[in-house]
Amino acid sequence: MASSDQSNDHLVHSPDSQHPANLICELCRKFYTLGWVTGTGGGTSIRHNDHLFIAPSGVQKELMQPTDMFVMDFHSREYLRRPPNLKPSACTPLFYAAFSRRGAGCCIHTHSQWAVLVTLLVEREFGSSACFEIERIEQIKGIPKGRGDDGKVGGMLGYFERLRVPIIENTAREEDLTESLEAAMEKYPDTFAVLVRRHGIYVWGDNVQRAKTQCESLDYIFQLAVEMKKLGLPWT
Ligand SMILES: CSCCC(=O)C(=O)COP(=O)(O)O
Numbered sequence: 001m002a003s004s005d006q007s008n009d010h011l012v013h014s015p016d017s018q019h020p021a022n023l024i025c026e027l028c029r030k031f032y033t034l035g036w037v038t039g040t041g042g043g044t045s046i047r048h049n050d051h052l053f054i055a056p057s058g059v060q061k062e063l064m065q066p067t068d069m070f071v072m073d074f075h076s077r078e079y080l081r082r083p084p085n086l087k088p089s090a091c092t093p094l095f096y097a098a099f100s101r102r103g104a105g106c107c108i109h110t111h112s113q114w115a116v117l118v119t120l121l122v123e124r125e126f127g128s129s130a131c132f133e134i135e136r137i138e139q140i141k142g143i144p145k146g147r148g149d150d151g152k153v154g155g156m157l158g159y160f161e162r163l164r165v166p167i168i169e170n171t172a173r174e175e176d177l178t179e180s181l182e183a184a185m186e187k188y189p190d191t192f193a194v195l196v197r198r199h200g201i202y203v204w205g206d207n208v209q210r211a212k213t214q215c216e217s218l219d220y221i222f223q224l225a226v227e228m229k230k231l232g233l234p235w236t
C-alpha cells in the first residue's frame with residue numbers, strides 16, 4: 001500500500017488512451033461540451049478489475065489530468081492513491097453503489113438541464129412519487145431491458161416497450177443521496193439510471209462504452225420529452 005501521496009503514480013500513468021485515468025479525463029472533456037459537467041458538477045468513475053478510478057471533488061472536470069485521479073481498492077474501500085491537496089468526489093458512495101450492487105464497470109453523473117427539467121415536469125404532472133415514463137421513441141432501443149437470472153443484460157428495450165427511470169429527491173449534500181439511490185436500485189431492479197430531482201442523473205453500464213451510450217440515449221430522450229411537453233404531445 002502507498003505510504004505517501006506521491007507513491008503509486010504508476011496506477012494512473014499509462015500511454016494507453018483507454019486506461020481509466022486517461023479515459024475519465026477525456027470523457028469529462030466531452031461531457032463538458034454537452035453541458036453535463038459544467039461548473040464542477042457531475043463526473044465519471046470507472047472500475048478496472050479491483051481498482052476504482054475516482055475524480056477529485058470541486059474541480060473543473062474538463063481540465064482534469066490523469067495524475068489528479070484517486071484510486072480505491074474495490075474490496076477494502078481504501079485509497080491506494082490520493083493526490084495531495086485534493087478530496088475524492090462527493091459522488092464516490094453513489095458510484096460505489098453502481099459498482100457493488102449492479103456490477104457496473106462505469107458510472108456517469110450529469111447535471112444535464114434536460115434531466116433536471118424532466119424531473120420537474122414529472123413532479124408537476126404525475127406527482128413526486130412518479131418515475132419518468134416514455135414509449136414509442138426509436139432511441140429507447142439504446143437502453144438495456146435489465147438483467148436475466150444469469151445476471152447478464154437481457155438485450156435492449158424494444159420500440160413498443162416502455163422506458164421507466166426512477167426519480168429520487170435531492171439532498172443538501174451529494175453523499176446523502178446514497179440511501180435513496182440504493183433504495184431505487186432495489187425497487188427498480190431493471191433500471192440502469194436514477195434521476196435526481198432538481199439535480200441531474202446517475203447512469204451506469206457494464207463498461208464505459210455502454211454507460212456512455214445509455215447516458216447519451218437518455219439525454220436525447222429527455223430533451224425530446226421536454227420539447228414534446230411544450231408542444232402538448234404525450235409521452236405514453
Ligand atoms: C456545483 S456541483 C455540486 C456538487 C455536485 O452535485 C456534483 O455532482 C459534484 O461533486 P464533486 O464532489 O465530484 O465535485
Ligand SMILES: [Zn+2]
Nearest residue numbers: 041042174200
Ligand atoms: Zn451532482
